Every structure is written in C-alpha cells, then in structure tokens.
Amino acid sequence: MRLSGGSAEAGAAERAVPAAVALLRDLIGFESVSHRSNRDIADYIADYLARFGVEARRLPNAAGDKVALLATLGPADQPGVVLSAHTDVVPVEGQRWSSPPFAATLRDQRVYGRGSTDMKGFIATVLAAVPKFLGTAGRTPVHIALSYDEEVGCAGADDLVAAVAGLPAPPALCIVGEPTGLRVARAHKGKLARRLVFTGRGGHSALPHRAANAVEAAARMAVALSALGAELRVRHDPAFDPPWSSVHVGSLHGGGALNLVPDRAVLEFEVRTLPGEDEAALIARLDALQREAHAALAAQAPEAGVAMEPISAYPGLDTPAQSWPVTLGAALSGAAAAGAGEPTTLAFGTEAGLYARAGIPTIVCGPGDIARAHKADEWIGFDELAAAGAMMSRLASLLHAPLDAWPLRAPASPPTS
Numbered sequence: 001m002r003l004s005g006g007s008a009e010a011g012a013a014e015r016a017v018p019a020a021v022a023l024l025r026d027l028i029g030f031e032s033v034s035h036r037s038n039r040d041i042a043d044y045i046a047d048y049l050a051r052f053g054v055e056a057r058r059l060p061n062a063a064g065d066k067v068a069l070l071a072t073l074g075p076a077d078q079p080g081v082v083l084s085a086h087t088d089v090v091p092v093e094g095q096r097w098s099s100p101p102f103a104a105t106l107r108d109q110r111v112y113g114r115g116s117t118d119m120k121g122f123i124a125t126v127l128a129a130v131p132k133f134l135g136t137a138g139r140t141p142v143h144i145a146l147s148y149d150e151e152v153g154c155a156g157a158d159d160l161v162a163a164v165a166g167l168p169a170p171p172a173l174c175i176v177g178e179p180t181g182l183r184v185a186r187a188h189k190g191k192l193a194r195r196l197v198f199t200g201r202g203g204h205s206a207l208p209h210r211a212a213n214a215v216e217a218a219a220r221m222a223v224a225l226s227a228l229g230a231e232l233r234v235r236h237d238p239a240f241d242p243p244w245s246s247v248h249v250g251s252l253h254g255g256g257a258l259n260l261v262p263d264r265a266v267l268e269f270e271v272r273t274l275p276g277e278d279e280a281a282l283i284a285r286l287d288a289l290q291r292e293a294h295a296a297l298a299a300q301a302p303e304a305g306v307a308m309e310p311i312s313a314y315p316g317l318d319t320p321a322q323s324w325p326v327t328l329g330a331a332l333s334g335a336a337a338a339g340a341g342e343p344t345t346l347a348f349g350t351e352a353g354l355y356a357r358a359g360i361p362t363i364v365c366g367p368g369d370i371a372r373a374h375k376a377d378e379w380i381g382f383d384e385l386a387a388a389g390a391m392m393s394r395l396a397s398l399l400h401a402p403l404d405a406w407p408l409r410a411p412a413s414p415p416t417s
C-alpha cells in the first residue's frame, strides 16, 4: 500500500482519502488470486464487521483454505436486500503493470491495483456503508454475501447461495456488484464447461487395427460438438451477441509421435447458453455424445473409454426488463436519474444466475468498467466509488421501511459524509 508523491503530500492525500478508498486500498493488499487461500481477506472483512458488532457467518470449502462470508445487518426475520461480491481476483502473471498490482496506488483520483474494478471496489463501498446501514436498518435488512472462486467458474458460491436462500426470511432482491458502470444489467448467458479425457490403446502405427486411437475419437467428438452448436442456433434472443447458445472447443491435446497410435487425448469445451435454454436436455445430449464415444472406443479395446471432468457450470440470468428489481436498481444506482434506466445484458457471466436459480430476484449493478478488469493497470475512479457510495446511501435511506413499501423512484440521498 502506498501513496504517490512526497511524504507531506502523501499525508495530505491520506487525510483526504474517502473511507471507501482507504478500505479498497487495504483490500487490494490481499493477494486473493483464485488459486490461493482467501482467508486473510475474509478475516480482514470479518474483523471490520465485528468492530460494528456484526458477526459474519463463515462458510468454508471442504479443504478449509477458502471461506465465504455472510453477514446480516438489521432484522434477520424480514425480507431484505443481498449485496453480493466475490473476494477472489484473477492472476497478474504475464501482465506489464506500471505499479505493484497488490499494493494500491492512488494517482489522478484513481485507485490502481488488481481487483480495483473486479470487484473489490464494490466491496469497499459496501463496507464503508456499514455504519449507515446499521443506523437505518429498522425494518429491512441488508445481507453482505462474499464468495470465493468466482473467477474460476463461479465454483465457490453454491454453499453461500444456499445459505442466503435459507435465511430466516428469504431475501427479496440480490444486487451482484460486478462492474457495470452502475447501469442495471438484467441478463447474461449461462455456461457449462467440461474436460473429456479419452483413453485408447497405444500401439505401432503400422498396426492400428490392434489399437484404439484416442486422438481420432477426440476429433470425432469435436466435430459432433460443432454440429450440436449448429443445432442450437435455431433459438434466438436478440438481447445477446451472438443471439444463440454457442458451443466452443477450446483445446484438444493428444499424441506424441507419428509412428505411435495415441492412447490419450484431452478435449475441453464449453457451451454458453441463452437464458431459458433447456439445460437438462442439453446435459443429456452431452452425456449421450460421451457415452457414444465411450462405446466406440471400448469396442476397439475393452479398457478404452471417455471420462468427463466438470470444469465449471453456472446458470444464466434472465430478470425481466419490466420488473421491480430492474426499476428499483436503476433508481438506487442513479442510472434512472441519469437517463440510463434501460437495463442492459452482459457478455460475461456472474454469480447472479445462481441467486436467480435459488428464487431470489437478482440484478447485476456495480461500479467500474468490465473492460478494465483482468488487465494490467486495472483501476477504478474515486468518482465511481463515490457514485457507488451514493447508491449505498440511497439504499440505506430506505431500510427504515418494509420492502413492500419502498418507492420505485430514486429516494433523495442523504448527504454523504
């Protein structure tokens, strides 16, 4: 953590730093890349909440090296609003950063550092608003839900989403704070990614009839997946680009030498599904393709076959454009007042689909720009953090009333401190 400029200037800048910026600076300092433990950053957040008398429930993974947090501010027996974020970030290897990625740099009214936009900036504004939420949450609670392993296919949210859905009063709204420039995003595609491991029988290339060629079997699968992709194009939704569910083979590895029949090949593919795609039917098709490939290989050599390893899977999001979560989100975020109240769709996936599948009305709306995410010199502006802070203030100003009495127009923001 460091400030640019000399020590006097740095001291002045330090005093002028808003609370959310100071929190973000701390959060960036935790190297919570998905393949590492997130316990440090989770402890920091839990300790911060504890200072306000808020106890965070910990939901560890099976290995115990990762932990999700769920905290409730306000009356737990009333339906409330979930503010959802992931604590993990993508790696920085191979990127040319002009400042240390895990030591926030404050420059030109921006915070530079890995995760500033995706999505520790949102977490910082939520944490900075905790005193406000506690001051107003008389009738409607706010739940803070923080996951891990989002950047590796939303792998770490299942327990957390189940815990949120199982709260004493199921939440009425979930806001996933991924970077949307504070516009409301109502939909994104789902994703299903798998690895297929083809085991054949090796042998001399002059005697292929005594072997089972794993590369050829994998190649036939790639063609079959491509054909499936062509079939899926019949369903259209113009809200998305491309406007259909797509199938993509990302890698196919196998074989070592021309004079040997390859006994192993590995193929990775993904399907990006339109909301409303019949996922069960799709999975049944994929399983059938695997079974056919397995049977064909096993017919050549009984020990041969195809094994499947899931890589990731998350459902799409499809909150109706004309719905109260969208209208309320646009009012809270200030998008409606800025003339940007029309909801958008996202080209990237989020945990929002998981919350929606659990029956919680969900939108995506957070500060920053996804175009800056996952890149070198990722940043977020003080102004973007302030706008997200104003969103939290508007939310806080409503918590004294039960949710079903909330106006759908933007409440006046109390002055931000």
Ligand SMILES: [Zn+2]
Pocket: 086, 118, 119, 150, 178
């Ligand atoms: Zn993200």
